[in-house]
Amino acid sequence: MSGPQWGSLEQCLEQHLPPADLREVKRILYGKETRKLNLPSVALDEASAGDFELQGYAFEAAREQLRQPRTVRVGLVQNRTPLPTDAPVADQVSALHRRIEAITEVAAMCGVNIICFQEAWTMPFAFCTREKLPWTEFAESAEDGPTTRFCQKLAKKHDMVVVSPILERDFVHGDVLWNTAVVVSNSGAVLGKTRKNHIPRVGDFNESTYYMEGNLGHPVFQTQFGRIAVNICYGRHHPLNWLMYSVNGAEIIFNPSATIGTLSESLWPIEARNAAIANHCFTCAINRVGEEHFPNEFTSGDGKKAHQDFGYFYGSSYVAAPDSSRTPGLSRNRDGLLVAELDLNLCRQMNDTWNFKMTGRYEMYARELTAAVKPNYSPNIVQELLTVSPSPP
Numbered sequence: 152m153s154g155p156q157w158g159s160l161e162q163c164l165e166q167h168l169p170p171a172d173l174r175e176v177k178r179i180l181y182g183k184e185t186r187k188l189n190l191p192s193v194a195l196d197e198a199s200a201g202d203f204e205l206q207g208y209a210f211e212a213a214r215e216q217l218r219q220p221r222t223v224r225v226g227l228v229q230n231r232t233p234l235p236t237d238a239p240v241a242d243q244v245s246a247l248h249r250r251i252e253a254i255t256e257v258a259a260m261c262g263v264n265i266i267c268f269q270e271a272w273t274m275p276f277a278f279c280t281r282e283k284l285p286w287t288e289f290a291e292s293a294e295d296g297p298t299t300r301f302c303q304k305l306a307k308k309h310d311m312v313v314v315s316p317i318l319e320r321d322f323v324h325g326d327v328l329w330n331t332a333v334v335v336s337n338s339g340a341v342l343g344k345t346r347k348n349h350i351p352r353v354g355d356f357n358e359s360t361y362y363m364e365g366n367l368g369h370p371v372f373q374t375q376f377g378r379i380a381v382n383i384c385y386g387r388h389h390p391l392n393w394l395m396y397s398v399n400g401a402e403i404i405f406n407p408s409a410t411i412g413t414l415s416e417s418l419w420p421i422e423a424r425n426a427a428i429a430n431h432c433f434t435c436a437i438n439r440v441g442e443e444h445f446p447n448e449f450t451s452g453d454g455k456k457a458h459q460d461f462g463y464f465y466g467s468s469y470v471a472a473p474d475s476s477r478t479p480g481l482s483r484n485r486d487g488l489l490v491a492e493l494d495l496n497l498c499r500q501m502n503d504t505w506n507f508k509m510t511g512r513y514e515m516y517a518r519e520l521t522a523a524v525k526p527n528y529s530p531n532i533v534q535e536l537l538t539v540s541p542s543p544p
């Protein structure tokens with residue numbers, strides 16, 4: 152399975168396909184072409200000095216007579232953990248704060264209005280280990296922990312909405328942990344929080360050792376730049392999870408993730424993109440990048456040898472639009488900032504074209520699902536009745 156040596160699908164296609172074929176392949180694989188954004192040279196220089204990739208694309212919508220274009224710029228950040236996992240907890244957190252601060256500065260130069268970081272961005276993705284200490288020490292209050300206060304400063308300074316996915320410790324309810332995304336308004340106020348609804352039980356994703364499925368439903372946050380929601384990582388495999396954010400009015404759904412090549416790389420380009428199409432909204436898929444090594448060995452329950460790493464986090468963050476177009480992905484092997492300009496008018500335009508909301512038959516599904524989750528449910532399977540022919544006299 153590919154590690155860091157293989158840069159990205161896009162690099163491979165560009166390198167090997169003749170231009171005419173490349174155009175056709177991209178038309179089918181990526182939909183209507185996104186326009187490359189002309190990003191300021193100072194931002195490109197800063198990104199190159201800071202050793203992270205910077206790419207920018209714009210999605211366009213048709214001009215309407217009664218509504219002005221509703222353009223918003225989103226920033227997706229993928230990054231490695233700068234320090235080794237056995238460095239002191241406070242040092243790891245502060246190194247990540249510094250890294251994200253630098254990338255957010257560049258996002259501000261690019262006019263980003265809403266920025267989203269990767270899942271559990273203040274820590275290594277240590278849930279594979281099943282160890283409690285020191286990993287639980289990375290948990291913080293969503294309302295006023297050091298990372299939320301840090302994000303409030305960034306939001307206010309840059310007039311930017313900040314989506315900050317962290318390991319939350321809920322001090323009010325028995326000190327329990329959650330996988331949470333905090334949404335900070337561009338005013339600097341904490342707008343609210345949302346929790347990961349689906350917890351994986353696959354491979355080394357032993358997150359259920361640490362926290363439960365979220366209990367906050369599918370909140371959508373009204374920001375100055377549009378209505379946003381956060382579907383954290385494994386929730387992207389659940390079409391109804393995306394649907395409920397959309398039912399509550401989300402125009403942009405962020406999907407901060409941590410996932411590895413051996414498990415999910417072939418699912419990655421499909422799921423968030425399909426959700427954008429099915430729900431007439433934009434989706435932003437963000438994955439961490441690189442390899443994280445842990446001090447102690449752990450096993451995967453598959454008879455294979457114990458190991459000290461999770462596998463390769465393949466980056467490849469991208470934005471998908473309701474008209475089925477998508478940006479190219481960031482690379483598989485570098486930290487990066489993807490800037491995408493969205494015209495939110497495209498959501499309603501696609502709704503009027505394809506009518507998935509109108510043709511959705513939600514009432515029928517609600518009724519059938521209500522019956523199907525009951526313990527005494529009998530599946531509606533129609534079978535041929537076998538008639539017993541009378542025996543000959």
Ligand SMILES: NC(=O)NCCC(=O)O
Binds near residue numbers: 384386408410411
């Ligand atoms: N972080 C997380 O939920 N990962 C699970 C694996 C996946 O969804 O690809």
